[in-house]
């Protein structure tokens with residue numbers, strides 16, 4: 001097993017990629033602290049415990065540094081020092097062209113997707129450095145490198161995560177800490193299943209693999225990056241997208257697609 005004896009904290013663990021990661025990492029021997037803004041995250045903790053590992057729950061908003069401090073303390077109190085942080089919580093639903101995207105939507109997307117990761121890293125990095133071991137995995141997106149029509153807040157927040165990732169590496173690699181970003185393409189979560197079929201089909205058509213990714217495929221990449229074996233991978237941007245990034249600039253660019261997908 002890759003993660004025997006490690007304590008992991010995963011944000012956004014109530015569903016989707018975060019929930020799958022909690023279960024896969026537990027299967028690799030980790031105890032898993034699960035965080036979400038939704039109380040349904042309790043169910044993920046129960047599923048981790050069913051796999052014979054310890055779990056702890058904290059319900060908070062990653063965008064609020066005070067709640068983050070209290071929540072991380074709660075998980076640490078229950079499970080012990082945090083070895084691995086997975087910054088997965090994210091919002092993906094502010095969809096509008098830049099001229100019509102509200103400042104509130106832009107700011108909330110940056111607060112959750114980018115400042116959320118900053119807030120969590122601030123709480124765990126000092127103790128990781130003191131123990132000379134740590135793994136941080138930031139869940140970015142192919143949108144960070146290609147941009148995404150009608151999702152400027154999302155794309156900018158995910159691109160910001162890349163700068164955050166690399167700077168943490170520069171500052172802490174000598175302390176035994178790795179910090180890497182993964183860049184998923186379209187993954188078959190409930191949210192993606194609920195997208196208008198035309199958008200989903202257009203995205204699959206732009207993916208050389210001609211399919212959606214599976215949450216478990218992303219979770220296994222996270223498990224490897226969290227492990228001892230990945231100790232020399234640092235400051236990396238790792239796509240997991242079936243080749244989609246090679247075509248990403250065409251995503252959502254067709255007029256009929258632009259007109260279909262708007263949440264204004």
Ligand SMILES: NC(=O)c1ccc[n+]([C@@H]2O[C@H](COP(=O)([O-])OP(=O)(O)OC[C@H]3O[C@@H](n4cnc5c(N)ncnc54)[C@H](O)[C@@H]3O)[C@@H](O)[C@H]2O)c1
Pocket residue numbers: 011012013014015016017018035036037038060061062063088089090091092112139140141142183184185186187188189190191192
């Ligand atoms: N699904 C995809 O195709 C895809 C592609 C690229 C990147 N990603 C990224 O992967 C991550 C997970 O995506 P997913 O598809 O599983 O999404 P999801 O919406 O199913 O899960 C995200 C989780 O984060 C939680 N969350 C949202 N805001 C929060 C906050 N302020 N504080 C705490 N928790 C919060 C949600 O409640 C939810 O449980 C996100 O960062 C997303 O941007 C997903």
